[in-house]
Amino acid sequence: MTVECFVDIIGADFYTGVPDSQLKALCSYLMNTYGTDPKHHIIAANEGNCTAIAAGYHLATGKVPMVYMQNSGEGNAVNPAASLLNDKVYGIPCIFVIGWRGEHDEPQHIFQGEVTLPLLEVLDIDSYVVDASTTEAELSFAMEGFRKKLSAGKSVAFVVRRDALQYEKAVKYSNEYSMCREEVIRHIVAVSGEDPVVSTTGKASRELFELREASGLGHRYDFLTVGSMGHSSSIALGVALHKPEARIWCIDGDGAALMHMGAMAVIGSIQPGNLVHIVINNGAHETVGGMPTAAGAVSLTDVARACGYSHAVSASTYEELDQALEEAGSRSSLSFIEAKCGLGSRSDLGRPTTSAIHNKNAFMEYLYTL
Numbered sequence: 001m002t003v004e005c006f007v008d009i010i011g012a013d014f015y016t017g018v019p020d021s022q023l024k025a026l027c028s029y030l031m032n033t034y035g036t037d038p039k040h041h042i043i044a045a046n047e048g049n050c051t052a053i054a055a056g057y058h059l060a061t062g063k064v065p066m067v068y069m070q071n072s073g074e075g076n077a078v079n080p081a082a083s084l085l086n087d088k089v090y091g092i093p094c095i096f097v098i099g100w101r102g103e104h105d106e107p108q109h110i111f112q113g114e115v116t117l118p119l120l121e122v123l124d125i126d127s128y129v130v131d132a133s134t135t136e137a138e139l140s141f142a143m144e145g146f147r148k149k150l151s152a153g154k155s156v157a158f159v160v161r162r163d164a165l166q167y168e169k170a171v172k173y174s175n176e177y178s179m180c181r182e183e184v185i186r187h188i189v190a191v192s193g194e195d196p197v198v199s200t201t202g203k204a205s206r207e208l209f210e211l212r213e214a215s216g217l218g219h220r221y222d223f224l225t226v227g228s229m230g231h232s233s234s235i236a237l238g239v240a241l242h243k244p245e246a247r248i249w250c251i252d253g254d255g256a257a258l259m260h261m262g263a264m265a266v267i268g269s270i271q272p273g274n275l276v277h278i279v280i281n282n283g284a285h286e287t288v289g290g291m292p293t294a295a296g297a298v299s300l301t302d303v304a305r306a307c308g309y310s311h312a313v314s315a316s317t318y319e320e321l322d323q324a325l326e327e328a329g330s331r332s333s334l335s336f337i338e339a340k341c342g343l344g345s346r347s348d349l350g351r352p353t354t355s356a357i358h359n360k361n362a363f364m365e366y367l368y369t370l
Contacts, residue, residue: 001130001132001134001135001136001139001164001165001166002165002166002167003025003026003028003029003165003166003167004029004167005136005139006026006130006139006165007026007029009136009139009140009143010066010095010097010143010158011143012063012064012065012066012095013040013063014039014040014041014054014057014061014063014065014066015030015034015040015041015042015065015066015067015068016041016042016043016044016050016053016054016057016065016066016067016068017043017044017047017050017066017067017068017069017097018043018044018045018046018047018050018068018069018070018073018259018285019043019068019070019285019288019289019291020068020069020070020073020099020101020288021070021099021287021288021289022070022099022100022101022160022161022162023068023070023097023099023160023165024167024288024289025165025166025167026068026097026160026165026167027068027289027291028167028169028170028171028289029167029169031171031291032169032171036292043285043291043292043293043294045258045259045261045294046073046076046230046258046259046260047067047069047073047074047075047076047077048076048077048078048079048080049076050067050068050069050077051067051077051080051081051084051085051094052080052084054066054067054094055080055084055085055090055092055094058092058093058094059092064093064094064095064150065094065095066094066095066096066097067094067095067096067097068096068097068098068099069096069097069098069099070098070099070101070288071098071099071100071101071102071109071112071113071116071159072101072109072112072227072229073098074098074112074116074119074120076259077096078119078123081094081123081125081155082123085155086123086124086155087124087152087153087154090153091152091153091154092153092155093149093150093151093153093154093155093156094155094156095146095150095155095156095157095158096120096125096155096156096157096158097157097158097160098116098157098158098159098160099160100113100116100129100159100160100161100162101113102114102116109227112227116159117129117159120157120159123155124154125154125155125156125157126146126149126154126156126157127156127157127158127159128142128146128156128157128158128159129158129159129160129161130158130159130160130161130164130165131161131164132161132163132164134164142158171289171290173284173286173290173291173292173343174342174343175282175283175284175296175342175343177282177316177340177341177342178316178317178341178342179315179316179317179318179321179339179340179341179342180341180342180344181203181204181207181280181282181286181341181344181345182207182211182345182346183318184280184321184339184341185199185204185207185208185211185251185280186211187318187321187322187325188249188251188278188325189208189211189212189215191322191325191326191329192221192247192249192329194221195221195246195247195248195249195329196221196222196223196239196243196246196247196248196249196363196366196367196370197221197222197223197248197249197250197251198222198223198225198232198233198235198236198239198248198249198250198251199222199223199224199225199232199250199251200225200229200232200250200251200252200253200256201225201226201227201228201229201232201253201256201287202229202253202256202286202287202288203286203287203345203349204251204253204280205222205224205225205226205352206349206350206351206352207345207349208222208224208251209222209224209350209351209352209353210349210350213353218362219352219354219359219362219363220362220363220365220366221363221366222359222363223235223239223359223360223363224352224356224359226352226356229255229256229259230256230257230258230259230260230263231256231260231263232250232251232252232256233250233252233257233263233264233267233277234260234263234266234267235250236248236249236250236275236277237263237266237267237270237272237275239367240272240274240275241270241272243274243367243370244272244274245274245370246274246367246370247274247275247276247329248272248274248275248276249276249278250275250276250277250278251278251280252277252278252279252280253279253280253281254279254280254281254282254283254284254293254295254300255284255285255293255295257279257295257300258293258294258295258298261303264277264303264304264307264309265307265308267307267308267309267334268304268307268308268309268334269307269308271308271310271333271334272334273331273332273333273334274332275334275335276325276328276329276335276336276337277304277309277334277335277336277337278336278337278338278339279300279336279337279338279339280339280341281295281300281338281339281340281341282340282341282342282343283295283296284296284343286343286344286345290343299314300314300336300338301313301314301336301338304336304338305336308334309334309335309336310333310334310335311327311328311331311333311334311335311336312335312336312337312338313336313337313338314337314338314340315337315338315339315340316339316340321337321339324337325337
């Protein structure tokens with residue numbers, strides 16, 4: 001089914017969400033049609049954020065919004081879905097469009113895929129699965145039934161399988177920065193040496209894995225946060241506090257840092273002197289297609305300083321990055337480095353070939369030696 005047909009049948013005028021590669025057709029359509037015009041389309045920090053934005057839209061207009069997300073984001077949306085939207089509270093209707101990862105996917109998506117539909121059922125949100133064989137007539141019939149639910153103040157969900165939506169117009173994303181993320185990670189690894197590293201979800205962890213593989217060093221130094229977007233810095237904090245003699249490096253992303261930015265306030269309030277928090281900022285959700293994040297218009301270094309980080313610098317060249325890394329590696333106080341880089345990755349970039357459990361066990365065994 002074409003995404004134009006899908007959007008026309010649903011009939012929304014306001015869209016907000018967090019990008020998902022399985023919903024790339026919808027995301028590309030929204031960018032080509034509305035860009036980031038906040039009257040019609042907002043790319044949110046996390047799924048709870050976009051659910052609340054949608055609620056505000058309904059309060060102001062009386063209309064029904066669309067909220068899009070990957071199914072891994074359901075957890076972030078549970079609180080506003082249950083305590084704000086639900087018809088036993090305010091009865092605010094919302095149409096969720098959820099990319100269904102986990103049926104044939106990476107380890108971090110497997111369990112989330114299994115609980116996607118049951119979780120919606122627990123939240124009293126009726127759902128309809130859209131796949132490649134769904135016809136316009138079938139979708140229209142489902143939407144007619146959903147309109148009765150929406151008019152009664154209930155929310156509904158379309159759960160979208162892989163390749164269910166089609167869109168022919170590509171979107172090209174770019175920025176002005178020249179550094180490459182994989183090369184940034186190579187520079188980090190060169191300075192961190194045998195120090196433990198916690199890396200964020202998406203391509204950053206995949207690139208770190210391949211760099212270690214190519215070096216023959218193994219993967220015991222790294223905890224690859226392949227899921228749980230936005231929480232790598234909190235994981236790194238937990239490690240740093242309980243391994244005070246070791247320097248802990250966190251490789252974060254701008255989209256992930258924005259998703260749970262409150263973690264920076266917690267880190268800053270505790271001041272772990274052995275933690276180096278690096279955010280690779282390309283202003284995009286690149287792993288899931290390249291849609292922009294708000295980080296392109298935010299000074300992350302100012303945020304870090306305001307949160308209490310002792311040192312916060314931004315680097316847009318490898319020379320600046322190397323200096324920042326060397327200084328962070330030699331000091332005994334909390335450090336924050338923003339590495340501004342361009343978009344793009346190798347076309348042959350692979351995925352970790354070891355299991356998540358194996359990664360955890362190897363990392364823990366290494367930590368026990370420190």
